[in-house]
Amino acid sequence: MNKARVETFSDGVFAIAITLLVLTIAQPTNYGDLSRQLWDRLPSLAAYVVSFLVIGIMWLNHHSIFGYFERIDRPLVYLNHLLLLTVVFVPYPTGVLGEALRRGEGTQTAAIFYSVTMAVNAYCWAALWLYASSGRRLLHAGFPEEQRRSATLAFNVGPVLYTVAIGVAFISAYAVLALHFVFAAYYAVDPISRRATRASTAE
Amino acid sequence: MNKARVETFSDGVFAIAITLLVLTIAQPTNYGDLSRQLWDRLPSLAAYVVSFLVIGIMWLNHHSIFGYFERIDRPLVYLNHLLLLTVVFVPYPTGVLGEALRRGEGTQTAAIFYSVTMAVNAYCWAALWLYASSGRRLLHAGFPEEQRRSATLAFNVGPVLYTVAIGVAFISAYAVLALHFVFAAYYAVDPISRRATRASTAE
Amino acid sequence: MNKARVETFSDGVFAIAITLLVLTIAQPTNYGDLSRQLWDRLPSLAAYVVSFLVIGIMWLNHHSIFGYFERIDRPLVYLNHLLLLTVVFVPYPTGVLGEALRRGEGTQTAAIFYSVTMAVNAYCWAALWLYASSGRRLLHAGFPEEQRRSATLAFNVGPVLYTVAIGVAFISAYAVLALHFVFAAYYAVDPISRRATRASTAE
Amino acid sequence: MNKARVETFSDGVFAIAITLLVLTIAQPTNYGDLSRQLWDRLPSLAAYVVSFLVIGIMWLNHHSIFGYFERIDRPLVYLNHLLLLTVVFVPYPTGVLGEALRRGEGTQTAAIFYSVTMAVNAYCWAALWLYASSGRRLLHAGFPEEQRRSATLAFNVGPVLYTVAIGVAFISAYAVLALHFVFAAYYAVDPISRRATRASTAE
Numbered sequence: 001m002n003k004a005r006v007e008t009f010s011d012g013v014f015a016i017a018i019t020l021l022v023l024t025i026a027q028p029t030n031y032g033d034l035s036r037q038l039w040d041r042l043p044s045l046a047a048y049v050v051s052f053l054v055i056g057i058m059w060l061n062h063h064s065i066f067g068y069f070e071r072i073d074r075p076l077v078y079l080n081h082l083l084l085l086t087v088v089f090v091p092y093p094t095g096v097l098g099e100a101l102r103r104g105e106g107t108q109t110a111a112i113f114y115s116v117t118m119a120v121n122a123y124c125w126a127a128l129w130l131y132a133s134s135g136r137r138l139l140h141a142g143f144p145e146e147q148r149r150s151a152t153l154a155f156n157v158g159p160v161l162y163t164v165a166i167g168v169a170f171i172s173a174y175a176v177l178a179l180h181f182v183f184a185a186y187y188a189v190d191p192i193s194r195r196a197t198r199a200s201t202a203e
Numbered sequence: 204m205n206k207a208r209v210e211t212f213s214d215g216v217f218a219i220a221i222t223l224l225v226l227t228i229a230q231p232t233n234y235g236d237l238s239r240q241l242w243d244r245l246p247s248l249a250a251y252v253v254s255f256l257v258i259g260i261m262w263l264n265h266h267s268i269f270g271y272f273e274r275i276d277r278p279l280v281y282l283n284h285l286l287l288l289t290v291v292f293v294p295y296p297t298g299v300l301g302e303a304l305r306r307g308e309g310t311q312t313a314a315i316f317y318s319v320t321m322a323v324n325a326y327c328w329a330a331l332w333l334y335a336s337s338g339r340r341l342l343h344a345g346f347p348e349e350q351r352r353s354a355t356l357a358f359n360v361g362p363v364l365y366t367v368a369i370g371v372a373f374i375s376a377y378a379v380l381a382l383h384f385v386f387a388a389y390y391a392v393d394p395i396s397r398r399a400t401r402a403s404t405a406e
Numbered sequence: 407m408n409k410a411r412v413e414t415f416s417d418g419v420f421a422i423a424i425t426l427l428v429l430t431i432a433q434p435t436n437y438g439d440l441s442r443q444l445w446d447r448l449p450s451l452a453a454y455v456v457s458f459l460v461i462g463i464m465w466l467n468h469h470s471i472f473g474y475f476e477r478i479d480r481p482l483v484y485l486n487h488l489l490l491l492t493v494v495f496v497p498y499p500t501g502v503l504g505e506a507l508r509r510g511e512g513t514q515t516a517a518i519f520y521s522v523t524m525a526v527n528a529y530c531w532a533a534l535w536l537y538a539s540s541g542r543r544l545l546h547a548g549f550p551e552e553q554r555r556s557a558t559l560a561f562n563v564g565p566v567l568y569t570v571a572i573g574v575a576f577i578s579a580y581a582v583l584a585l586h587f588v589f590a591a592y593y594a595v596d597p598i599s600r601r602a603t604r605a606s607t608a609e
Numbered sequence: 610m611n612k613a614r615v616e617t618f619s620d621g622v623f624a625i626a627i628t629l630l631v632l633t634i635a636q637p638t639n640y641g642d643l644s645r646q647l648w649d650r651l652p653s654l655a656a657y658v659v660s661f662l663v664i665g666i667m668w669l670n671h672h673s674i675f676g677y678f679e680r681i682d683r684p685l686v687y688l689n690h691l692l693l694l695t696v697v698f699v700p701y702p703t704g705v706l707g708e709a710l711r712r713g714e715g716t717q718t719a720a721i722f723y724s725v726t727m728a729v730n731a732y733c734w735a736a737l738w739l740y741a742s743s744g745r746r747l748l749h750a751g752f753p754e755e756q757r758r759s760a761t762l763a764f765n766v767g768p769v770l771y772t773v774a775i776g777v778a779f780i781s782a783y784a785v786l787a788l789h790f791v792f793a794a795y796y797a798v799d800p801i802s803r804r805a806t807r808a809s810t811a812e
Contacts, residue, residue, distance in 0.1 A: 007411075008414075011411065011414060011415050011418065012418055014415070015415055015418030015419045015422060016418070016422055018419065018490075018494065019419055019422040019423055019426065019494050020422075020426075021494065022423075022426065022494050022495055022497055022498055023426070023429070025498055027501065027502075027505075028502060028505075028512075031505065031506050031509045031511035031512035031516075032511050032512065033512075034502075034506060034511070034512030034515040034516060035512075035515045038502070038515065038519060048495075049491065052487075052491050052494070053487065053491075056487040056490075056491075059415060060483060063408070063411060067408075188480075188484060189480075
């Protein structure tokens with residue numbers, strides 16, 4: 001198993017999934033009233049921005065986490081495939097949520113669908129981490145034990161939070177978008193992941 | 204012929220083909236009844252998941268096989284192009300099969316179409332391997348002769364199995380999806396390919 | 407933070423965004439009158455060409471600018487994500503502008519929309535540069551101070567020019583396309599960026 | 610100018626353009642009559658296969674030609690952008706040709722359109738080569754002068770052949786597809802390019 005080639009493949013998949021997001025914004029249909037049609041698509045733009053940041057931050061954290069690994073093995077590659085399967089899927093619920101908000105129909109269903117996708121994604125991240133870190137299976141010898149414990153805690157809390165976030169979809173679809181924006185922002189400044197990045201570049 | 208650049212190109216094609224799979228799931232048309240529309244698309248999701256795993260495992264095995272090669276030549280690049288041609292095509296029958304299952308119409312034709320695509324793909328894999336390994340043309344000197352024979356056997360059995368699998372399409376389209384899931388799972392744990400991976404990383 | 411991996415990810419996103427542009431040209435609908443239908447799509451082709459060159463030159467300048475950096479940090483990665491968010495978005499206003507010109511409807515709105523997208527993109531470039539260069543935060547020690555000042559001037563003038571260019575959209579949509587073509591051509595031969603490229607390759 | 614990064618960007622663009630070809634095959638519309646609908650799409654499949662091989666061989670020759678270059682400069686990057694602009698465009702005429710053949714309408718126009726695209730592409734290849742090789746501007750010192758002359762001849766003959774091929778479109782659209790298949794096959798076994806590849810890997 002060549003770690004670099006798995007990272008390159010994953011980078012490619014992240015880059016393509018993030019770029020396909022632009023296809024989720026519905027084309028205008030009536031050019032005689034274009035300004036209103038574009039204005040109506042603001043929710044799709046909002047969904048595009050949130051999903052873009054979510055995938056962008058995920059890419060960054062994928063990068064950090066793989067930096068912890070001394071080596072990789074076949075099961076990790078399969079868990080990584082599962083994770084990518086959920087990342088590649090993100091444009092679909094993003095498009096559905098943006099379109100539901102634009103039409104003002106089916107917003108609750110769309111918001112639940114979006115939240116469930118993100119929750120499944122969080123479970124895949126947790127599975128990836130737990131497999132790689134339990135018994136320090138794939139970790140660098142120099143990776144601090146204390147940091148492993150705090151990361152494991154964070155990766156266990158993540159799925160819980162994302163599962164709870166599904167409930168927010170019953171209140172407001174916009175709240176779901178806002179919440180996932182906040183979650184992405186949190187992971188962007190998260191001290192654990194920042195420390196980890198330092199550790200992985202220090203070698 | 205630069206082996207690394209052919210591998211990078213192939214990796215890119217695999218990564219894009221696997222990501223385009225998400226476009227095969229039809230957009231909802233009626234947002235007033237969104238939950239039922241999404242539920243109806245479960246077969247498309249199933250086809251997406253199976254094809255994602257199939258391409259993901261193929262990428263992994265491409266990786267393993269190229270690890271056996273000491274060098275590559277022009278004919279191999281053309282055989283690799285043929286193989287990629289069938290990989291890039293996969294999203295099309297995947298979308299057709301998912302949509303046929305959703306509509307409950309044309310499922311048998313769609314399942315045959317999907318199975319034939321996978322069978323053609325299996326023939327391309329066999330051609331690639333037979334060209335590269337016959338007379339040990341492109342193999343590393345250190346690649347064990349006994350392993351070459353067992354791999355050749357496996358690559359000859361593959362097309363037979365995939366051809367037989369076309370027959371399953373006459374029974375049930377879901378059985379076709381299940382079967383290709385099982386085939387992918389088999390290749391994922393296949394002892395030959397696992398041993399090969401070890402061999403290729405050992406150098 | 408690994409500079410090379412951020413560059414590779416960005417390269418991937420640029421390459422995909424530039425390739426998705428081809429999807430912005432509407433498919434013919436009436437094949438009985440195909441030559442006229444293709445001829446009518448010339449504005450879409452023009453929009454495709456201009457946006458292709460714009461993204462192509464951006465990719466080149468991204469390359470130049472990252473060559474100035476000694477190292478990168480998390481905030482730079484987020485500013486780079488913001489920049490990529492606007493790059494990935496480009497196919498959408500490109501398609502809208504080409505289609506509006508083809509239909510002869512909504513051209514002014516479409517031209518404003520296109521210009522605003524490009525202006526937001528210019529602000530992101532300025533933010534990226536100002537963050538990285540102020541106090542020489544991330545610059546190579548060998549990067550000449552005088553060149554930093556002239557680049558900063560250029561990156562401050564850019565957003566002003568692109569903002570002014572929005573006004574051109576009120577005159578003519580074709581003038582907007584022509585202007586962005588000229589801007590791209592200017593950045594292509596820009597002495598600052600050329601000098602910079604030399605500096606970055608000299609190390 | 611970093612040659613490796615331009616090659617990587619070009620590889621990415623080739624890989625994405627070749628993969629987007631699958632989107633040019635129209636989705637079935639009537640699943641009650643799926644086998645006939647798929648059968649009707651055979652011309653689209655033929656156009657897909659020919660364009661796939663054309664882009665695949667182009668990628669290979671891009672690879673060979675860049676292997677001749679000692680270094681690259683800005684004008685070459687712009688000529689390379691122009692070349693990529695025509696490569697990225699290929700899926701559009703491919704889709705139009707396949708669809709025209711399926712409908713049996715507009716086939717002559719579609720075949721001319723396809724041929725013109727390929728001719729423009731041939732002019733871009735010639736421009737790239739003439740710029741890089743005239744006065745041995747960017748060539749390796751070790752690249753044989755005699756080979757430069759024969760390659761220049763070939764790159765001058767190419768555009769002539771592709772221009773003449775436009776005339777074939779007035780006879781038969783299928784002949785156009787067959788001809789571009791033959792051209793691709795010729796470039797695949799072309800002795801000049803093969804010798805060149807050897808030269809470039811020998812360093």
